[in-house]
Amino acid sequence: MATDMTEGNIPKHIVKFAIPLVLGNLFQLTYNASDSIIVGRFVGKNALAAVGIANPIMNIVMFFIVGICLGASVLMSEYYGAGNIKKLRREISTTVIAGFIFTIVVIILCVTFTEPILRLVKTPEVIIPEAAIYLRIIFISLIFTFLYNIYAAALRSIGDSKNPLLFLMISAVLNVVMDIIFVVWLKMGVAGSAIATSIAEMMSCVFCIVYVYFKIPILKFSLKDMILDRSLLKITVNYSWATAMQQTCLYIGKFMVQGAVNSLGVDAIAAFNAVNRVDDFAFAPEQSISNAMTTFLAQNRGAKKVSRIKKGFYSGLKLETLYWCILVGIVFFGATPIMKLFVNANETNVINTGSYYLKLMAFFYLLPSWTNGVQGYFRGMGDMKVTLRSTFAQMVGRVGFSYILAPRMGMVGIAFSCLGGWIVMLAYEVPFLIKHRRNFNNKIAESSM
Template sequence: MITDMTKGNIPKHLTYFAVPLILGNFFQLTYNAADSIIVGRFVGTKALAAVGTANPIMNIVMFFIIGICMGASVLMSEYFGAGNIKKLKREVSTTMIAGFIFTMVIIVFCIIMTKPILELIRTPEEILPDATSYLRIIFCGLIFTFLYNVYASTLRSIGDSKIPLIFLIISAVFNVVMDIVFVVILKMGVPGSALATVTAEMLSSVCCITYAYVKVPMLRFSRKEFVMDRQLLRTTINYSWVTAMQQTCLYVGKFLVQGAVNPLGVDAIATFNAVNRVDDFAFTPQQSISSGMTTFLAQNRGAKKNERIKSGFWSGMKLETLYWLMLLVTVFFGAPHIMHLFVSEENSKVVELGIKYLEMMAFFYLLPSYTNGIQGYFRGMGDLKITLRSTFVQIVGRVIFAYILAPKFGIVGIALSCLAGWIIMLAYEVPLCIKHRKNYPC
């Protein structure tokens, strides 16, 4: 359903938009979580470690593509808020054509470079073959990742976050079923979990494309309308490059942190894989609220309704804080149960390490809730370079502290390095946010 956020109740708009995003991202995360849980319990710790080692590399590429779509969606929201449907359609077609070509190039490059990259981060020899095959299968499915995200971003830019949620639920359930078929029944191991993920992504992309064509007339293109506008392409690249680099920077950081974890041994790698899944479930709703703020602010900026921007920002920050309070209780008291989802009782070392990590992170999660809210503000206001720089300083700080603290404190040192990175990020963002609010007319 198309939603015009330039009028009506602000907290209601943000909540109604963010909740489907949060639920959708939860279901999207079940792709990887299902892989880890089923692989860990039915194949073993080494297989879990292989998937865990592969995931930072996979996420770098996937979130680069997602970042391209996010950047373009800011422009789409602005044109929709301004009522310029012709320019909105031109932006959508330009993003689709250019993004499709770019994604095909990325697929070829990644398949060739998979093994050298895994060797670069000191992947243990006993898990290298499984990690390599997992990644190459995932990379073959990147075209479906792009197609789903470009259509989902377009629908969200016009205020519809419910339909992408429905298709994610369908594909997430399908992914779990395929995991059981490929890994548990057919005994295909790690490659089977990758195949399950790719088939689920294919389903979600087909559903999203079909819905947009059939149910949303403004997203139905004639042959003459489906063109790549060179002028809009330059503007889109300026936006998308920054958001793509921001998303990539975040996962390059995880990739480098993985390099600090790998020398700690297979148990530590398996633990890091499991707790990373929990981190993803913790961070993604924060990012969803942030995305809701971005769409709201971009639409109102396009409509030049400055008085709604300040209220939208503070409403979003209150939602971020409320979510953290729920997260604190869930993760702190549920840490043992969460870890037992990933490994059986006999792998007590992995469970023990994971509980220590999660009990600390439950309190630390407050900081990324605020950094995400501030980033949503700057994206919505079109100041995307600030979001890139702040992510960069956070990652640099986190990686440096990870290599200093991990040899001394193990997995606990990784949690402390996250805390250090977020403190650095807020120290950079908060003064800029205060200055921007003072200078922006309300």
């Protein structure tokens, strides 16, 4: 159901929109988490390390595609907020056509160069075969990732974040069931895990497209409606390229940090895989609140509701901080039980290493809650360059600190490198935020004279 965010209670709109996004992201993360838990417990430490090394590589590509959809969704939200349904439909058709072609090209390149990429990050030879087969299967299913995300973005742009959640919930349950079948019963190892994830992704895509076709008339397209608008394509590329690069920078950073972790041995790689899953779960609500802010601000920018923009931004930041207050206790006190989900109890070194990392990160998570809020503001206001540059600054800081600290401090150094990266990011973002707010207020004052 569509929701107009240009009227009504502001915090209620953001919370109501963010909750399905939070739940949806958490369910989507269960794809990889269930892979890691089941593979780690039923296949072994090397298999867990293989999936762990594959994860940041997979995410670089996957979140580049997600970033394309996120950039397009800002335009969709703006056109919907302005009441321009014709332009909204043209934007969707343009993005679907261009994005589909681009995704096919990406799949071909990724499948071809899987093993060279793994060697580039100093992957131990013993786990390259398993990591390679896992990645190739996941890469082939990227077309379903794109189609789900672009249709989910279209639904969210009109204020419907509940139905994309429903489709993810169903596919997440399917993924866990198929993981058990392929990995535990059929003994297919990491290949079975990848197949389970791919089938689940395909099903979420099918559910989303079928729902849109039968239930949302303004988003229903026939073949003759699928038009590539060159003028809109140029605007979409400008938005989507920046958000895709911003999303990718984050995971390129993880990819490069993986290189520093790989030199610490298989135990550290296995621990890093597990804590990365926890990081992803911790960040998901922060990113969902940020995305809710983006949609809210974009709709109100399209409707030229200036006062609601300011109130929406501050409401979003308050929600981000409140979430961290809840998160810190859960992660700090639950660190050891969480690690025991991923490996057998006799892997004490992996458990202790991961637990100490998580106890530090519980406090560090406050900073990305703020950076996500600021990023949501800039995306909603259509300024993608700041989000890209700040993420790049964070990536450079984090990677640089990790290669300096990891050899001296092990996984503790990796945790502190995250902290350093977020400090660099905030130091870059805050001056631009102050300047942007001042300039925006001046423009409004001038236009009202």
